[in-house]
Amino acid sequence: GQVCYDDAYLYISLKCLMPKGMKPKGIKRRDDGHLFSDDSVEIMLDPGRTMSKYFQFAANAYDSTYDSVRQSGGAQNDQSWEGDWDVATHMGDGYWSVEIAVPFYNLAITPETGSTWGLNLCRNIQVPYVAYTTTGSHGAFTNAPDFMILKGIDVDFNRYLYPIGPGKLSLQSGGDSPEVLYEVPVVNMTGKDRTIKIDRILKDDSVESTTLLLEANKSISFPEVLAASSLVPTGRDIYAVDSDSKVKKIVISDAKTGVMLAASNLKRPWFCEAMKIIVDDPWNRNTQKQKTKSVSLKVHTNVIEVNRISGTLRVELRSETNGKVLASKTFTPPADVTEVTFETSSIPWGAYRAVAEFQDSAGNNVVSSETVVTILPGGKHYVKVLNNFVSELMNTQQRGRDGEKKIAFMNPRSGWVFFNITGKCEVKLDGESKPLALGKARQYPGEAMRYLSVGRHSLHIEGVAENVIIRSVPQIIYSSDPYRYSPEMMNEALANANIILGGSQATAEFMHEWTDAGKKILAFAAAPSHRMIGNVRIDDQYVSAEDCYEQITSHKGFSDPLRSGVMVDQIGSATPPQKMAIARALGRIADNQEFENRIYCPWYEGGIDSSGPNRAMDRIISSAGWPFSFYRYLAEQPNQQAAQKQIQNQIINTLLASEENSPGAIRHAVVT
Known part of the structure; x- marks a missing residue:
């Protein structure tokens, strides 16, 4: 590879050797195919070697191209x-061979961009064998x-210091015809x-030009009003942008010389978060033994400034059970x-x-949002963090609570809880009429796992419990069909799992036994992409939000009473319009009490796209308490240090x- 530059461009060339007489694999593909x-x-080009934000350029041997911008060291991909x-x-x-020329005006140069950059040259080899190389x-x-x-x-980068964007969306009006x-x-x-x-430069290729004196460290923008609609039928905090900007590109040049200084191809605006609440969660590695003394949160109010500065924000802390207001601030x-x-x-x-x-100056409720807040107990009920995956919610022997007939405990989040109970006793959870299922044999003492909502719960004990251990544990998925392997292996594997992914070959008897024990079965599903008539795909018609809603809710993961939901494969490959259709459908599902106990879990291939449609899906999924999944292939490493670095880069950073x-x-x- 070779790299050179002049005052306007960076040039990179690569020569890819292969056996004589062979041609590289590939075809001419659509842009970003x-x-x-x-x-x-x-x-990979990292201007100024930020080790955070960089640009990815790719090309095959047939002039097909792909580009993206990555953040968080590469974990976020837009x-x-x-x-x-x-x-x-x-x-x-x-x-x-391939040669590229990248103009500096297109690389969002900042005052910190110097003469030292980050660069990675990578090759995907398909002929005569599959291999991957990188510098x-x-x-x-x-x-x-x-x-x-x-x-x-x-290069003197000072002349390129005109950052464009990113675009900002704020709610202008709500009601029946929202606008952003x-x-x-x-x-x-x-x-x-x-x-x-x-x-x-407008979508019809006409140009609107403005020449002006822009003072140092000042900005200018050209606002547009776009139509919008709520992504959740009863919600007033997240909106889909229904109309596109008329502008497709902004170009800045020197008014005298005409030299181009900056340019940006604008992204289509898709998603507006009119309000967001971020809670400082007291459940973390530094959780104390004392009861939570205060809860802190940040409310992001994203409405147009003229409305915000004349309006009022009221924040309340309400009971989960009866909605009673326990504290408020204005x-x-x-x-x-x-x-x-x-x-x-x-x-x-x-x-x-x-x-x-948020209320405007006329007292109209314009935007509202809500989220869960936890107050953790102290004393004998405190939540003891054991590691990044497990917290101890109760240990009656160690906390001096043996012999008690009612044991209250705090689940710090909606998720799986593990029970280990010894002694001659019968145990019931909360107000349930049936005893807590403790393993396959239904014997006491024993173990059990249940998915519980965040908050206060209790065990009711008849008889004598010698020790009760309760822990919050992660979701542990067994991704295969039961009985594919030996019964001994299956008993060992399934005893430590709380979700089966798949299960298409499971017998009805097994499924009843599994779900009676409080565990869940998720079905595989494909990301909705095209309209279907029966089982026939209509190739030239993409799904609408209504089609998507019908495909998801009619899937066996949502319609079968023995299944709890779906894990949707390859969700990241959907196009932006398809993702927005999925987001609209998910908003309806999350708002429908009929599906209150169902799960929609998207499964991303590798990194997670940070574009607007993905953020729209993520916001709904997170607010609904559903999980999301991504997979990584981790190669065997020569030592523990290298393995830890790989886990940090591939999993933790994502x-x-x-x-x-x-x-x-x-x-x-x-x-996964």
Whole structure:
């Protein structure tokens, strides 16, 4: 590979050797098509070596291209980014080659961008055998800290310091015909007042031009009003953007010389979060033995500024059981982000709801949102964090509670709880009439697992319990069909699982036994993509939200009483319009009490796309308390240190990126 530059472009060339007489695998594909199973190259470019945000460029031997922008060191991937760059390929006898030219004006140059960049050159080999090569250390493709260090790009980047966007959406009006305000800011970060020309290229290729003096560190935007609709029928906090911007590209140039300084192909705006509540969860690695003294949260109020500064935000702490208001605070006017703290010394431990409502100057409720808040117990009921996966909720021997007939405990989140009970006794959970199922043999003492809602629960004991151990445990999935292997192996594997994924070959007797024990069965499903007539796919018609709703709710995972939901394979491969159709359908499902105990779990292939449609799906999934899953293939490593680094890069960083996109998501993640 070779790298060179001038004042305007970075040039990269790669020569890919192969046996003479052979041609590289591949075809001419649509823009941003899946070319990674072709003979192809990938170039990761990290301006200024941030080791956080970088650009990915890929090409196959047939001039097909793919580009995206990645964040969080590579864990977040936004495929909706469209760059301005040129590519040329050539096929010779015994090789094929590719050359690209990337303009600096397209790389979101910042004042911190210097002459040292990160670079990774990767090759996907398909002919004559399958192999993958990279210049990154440890075989890394997308992990920014492992990229090569490229030094000596001695360009005066100051003239390119006009960042464009990202676009911002804020709610302008709610009600029956919601509208959002869409703004794409242009900022002058050169340190001097500059006269620039801004060209807004419209979808019909006409151009709206403005020449102006933009002061240093000031910004300008050209707002548009777009139609919207609520993603959840009864909700007033998340909206789908129904109309597109008329602008497809913004170009900034020097007003005198005409030299291009910055350009951005605009993403279609899809999703507006009008309000979001982020809670400082007291259940973490530093959880104390004392009862929670206060709960803190941040309310993001994303309405247009003229409405926000004349309106009022009211935040309440309400009972989960009867809706009684236990504490409240009012802010007039609220900030963009309002920090709220409630003292909880006089409030019993358990789960509550934080409800935020924004009213305009006329007293109309414009936006509202809510989320779960927990007050953890202290003393003998305290939650003891054992590790990243398990917390002890009760141990009667160690906490001096043996012999008690009623044992209350706190589940710090909606999720699986493990019970181990010894002694001659019968145990019932909460108000259930049947004894708690303790393993296959239904014998006491024994073990059991149940999926429980967040909050206060209790065991009722008849007889003598010698010790009761209760722990919060993760979702543990067995992904196969029962009875595919020996009974001994199945008993060992299934005894430690709480969900079966698949189960299409399971007998009705087995399924009843499994679900009677409080465990769940999820069915496999494919991401809805095309309209179906019976079992026939209509190739030229993509699913609507109504089609998607029908496909999901009629699936056996939602219609079979012995199944609890679906895990949807390859959800990341759906197009943005398809994902928005899925999001609309999920909003209806989450809002429908008929499906209250059903689960919709998307299964992403590798990294999780951070585009608007994905964030819309993630917000609904997280708010509904459903899990999401992603898979990674981890190669065997030579030592423990290398294995830990691989886990950090491939799994933990992806989880952290998901949490950044959708706060609280990490509590619902399933890694496969």
